[in-house]
Amino acid sequence: xxxxxxxxxxxVAADEPVNQFxxxxxxxxxxxxxxxxxxxxxxxxxxxxxxxxxxxxxxxxVAWLERVARQHHAVLDHVAATTAVVPLRLPSLYRNLESxxxxxxxxxxxxxxxxxxxEGKVEWAVKVYRITEPQSPTVSAASSSGRDYLRxxxxxxxxxxxxxxxxxxxxxxxxxxxxxxxxxxxxxxPQDAVLxxxxxxxxxxxAYLISRADQARFLDxxxxxxxxxxxxxxxxxxxxxWPAYNFTGDTEATTxxxx
Amino acid sequence: xxxxxxxxxxxxVALVDLIDRVIGGGVVLTGDVVLGVAGVDxxxxxxxxxxxxxxxxxxxxxxxxxxx
Numbered sequence: 001x002x003x004x005x006x007x008x009x010x011x012v013a014a015d016e017p018v019n020q021f022x023x024x025x026x027x028x029x030x031x032x033x034x035x036x037x038x039x040x041x042x043x044x045x046x047x048x049x050x051x052x053x054x055x056x057x058x059x060x061x062v063a064w065l066e067r068v069a070r071q072h073h074a075v076l077d078h079v080a081a082t083t084a085v086v087p088l089r090l091p092s093l094y095r096n097l098e099s100x101x102x103x104x105x106x107x108x109x110x111x112x113x114x115x116x117x118x119e120g121k122v123e124w125a126v127k128v129y130r131i132t133e134p135q136s137p138t139v140s141a142a143s144s145s146g147r148d149y150l151r152x153x154x155x156x157x158x159x160x161x162x163x164x165x166x167x168x169x170x171x172x173x174x175x176x177x178x179x180x181x182x183x184x185x186x187x188x189x190p191q192d193a194v195l196x197x198x199x200x201x202x203x204x205x206x207a208y209l210i211s212r213a214d215q216a217r218f219l220d221x222x223x224x225x226x227x228x229x230x231x232x233x234x235x236x237x238x239x240x241x242w243p244a245y246n247f248t249g250d251t252e253a254t255t256x257x258x259x
Numbered sequence: 260x261x262x263x264x265x266x267x268x269x270x271x272v273a274l275v276d277l278i279d280r281v282i283g284g285g286v287v288l289t290g291d292v293v294l295g296v297a298g299v300d301x302x303x304x305x306x307x308x309x310x311x312x313x314x315x316x317x318x319x320x321x322x323x324x325x326x327x
Contacts, residue, residue, distance in 0.1 A: 011286075059302045066274055069281045073272065087285035103288050114286060125276065188279070195275040195306060239276065245284030 004044040006094040010085040025071040035104040080243035114248040124240035128204035132233035182208040207246035
């Protein structure tokens with residue numbers, strides 16, 4: 001038999017019944033591997049093709065990375081639909097099941113802490129983009145002299161900076177309002193425009209940990225924010241539910257909701 | 260669940276959102292087969308380098324972005 005490596009998708013509590021997985025990476029079978037009070041969701045993958053050498057080699061291979069990332073996420077997404085799961089960051093490779101068991105044993109305490117943190121909750125993401133540039137109608141060929149031009153230019157710059165401040169304040173309002181109905185919430189770095197392929201400037205890249213029961217309320221609030229913001233040149237966009245990628249491990253949840 | 264949930268879950272996840280989470284989020288367990296820190300940085304750098312030229316040609320196609 002060809003040599004295999006263990007790919008671990010995430011960790012659940014051992015007493016959580018999880019089954020009927022979608023196909024894993026490279027269509028591999030996905031199964032649950034119990035270790036004490038925890039269980040890892042795993043696939044055995046061929047070393048030739050998915051070992052660390054392949055990760056190094058494919059670091060610039062978008063098609064390969066995307067395929068692996070989507071399959072990893074699909075499994076976590078499936079589990080997270082019903083169960084608290086701690087997602088493991090890619091690459092998540094173990095020499096064999098014994099090695100994975102040792103790792104889980106060492107990390108049991110913090111993994112259980114993470115599971116308690118996200119129990120009954122899912123992650124939602126809200127991004128806010130600026131969709132219109134502040135207009136500058138005053139600076140135009142109509143300015144009859146250099147002095148007129150400079151005056152108009154100065155007025156224009158000051159109007160722009162007021163508009164910027166207003167947008168910033170509006171974005172903070174949105175984030176805080178969404179945070180009020182979140183168990184935890186975090187403001188991440190805006191995404192790289194090159195990677196997002198989006199020219200509109202991202203003003204908010206927010207993540208919100210929401211009780212399953214509060215999701216409809218959260219989405220209603222997002223919709224309300226979106227409606228109120230469109231006239232101000234902002235686009236409010238929501239995605240989810242996501243497995244709790246932003247609220248597990250050492251990832252910083254910068255703010256906590258009020259009790 | 261209301262219609263906003265359905266609207267989004269039906270769409271394919273954008274690559275940048277996925278990468279931010281599966282490589283930038285989640286829990287790091289130190290196994291015995293790991294990439295060095297440089298290796299993980301390389302993944303981000305590589306993506307940027309590879310995507311940048313494509314992005315300049317046609318962003319929505321290059322990234323398979325949602326049109327909705």
